[in-house]
Amino acid sequence: MEISLLLEAVYQKYGYDFRQYSEAHIRRRIMNRMVMSGLENVSQLQAKVLSDEAFASKLLQDLSITVTEMFRDPSFYRSLKENVIPILKTYPFIKIWHAGCATGEEAYSMAILMQEEGLYERTTIYATDFNQQALNKAKEGIFSNGMIKEYTTNYQLSGGKESFSSYYTSNYDNVIMNQSLKKNIVWANHNLVTDSVFAEAHLILCRNVLIYFDKNLQNKVQKLFYNSLINGGILCLGSKESLRFTDLYDEYTDVDNKQRIFKKKY
Ligand SMILES: C[S@@+](CC[C@H](N)C(=O)[O-])C[C@H]1O[C@@H](n2cnc3c(N)ncnc32)[C@H](O)[C@@H]1O
Structure with missing residues (x-):
């Protein structure tokens, strides 16, 4: 009480x-x-x-737990490349929403992936969180050197095509992400509980956020995602999250159930 x-x-x-x-x-x-x-x-x-x-x-x-990584769960990124990129390639412009982006590592990973797929020029990544401190750090794009070894391994396991070090410059104990990755990322403060639909998105990623919500709130936020996605749009959740027990389960088809990737029905 x-x-x-x-x-x-x-x-x-x-x-x-x-x-x-x-x-x-x-x-x-x-x-x-x-x-x-x-x-x-x-x-x-x-x-x-x-x-x-x-x-x-x-x-x-x-x-607000802001634990995150670049290319977190590499097998998820491999599935994105195999199953989602071919769908995104059919659109003349692509809107991606990272909901609960924490300090931005996930959005930078997406920018790298889209660059390597030749899609970044027509992509806008909206990266949102309700934690302004985390967003400020994300915007700076400066990360600790100590994490780079792990991020490089994740990148390679995700099927990265280049040398990971080509995406940042080192500066003492930190690395600074390249300006070319930042240019199509829009950082914004957005609260999934109290704010409304964000954009007509082709792809929404909300990974490792819903685990902190109770069932009713998960349903409410799932509705927000449903209303923010175009028909045929893709929703990605975290490895411990599922659509199965939500009200909207029947409104999606599985793209890769193991990697928690779903497609909104037409
Ligand atoms: C564990 S992090 C996940 C980061 C990233 N998506 C990942 O999977 O690596 C959870 C993030 O959700 C954010 N979050 C929690 N409640 C939120 C809300 N109501 N609206 C927006 N973001 C929220 C937290 O601030 C935190 O940055």
């Missing part, structure tokens, strides 16, 4: 709606913040959230 009151207060005061997030996720993150801040119970945390905006902003960061 204390947690529901806290989430209601966060929504009323700051407009962020976590009321239908998965209980286990919310409970874990709130308990963690309570312990780290030396608070004794959720009521104390609520009082602090309401009176201290900097503290509230920390809690919002806690509730």
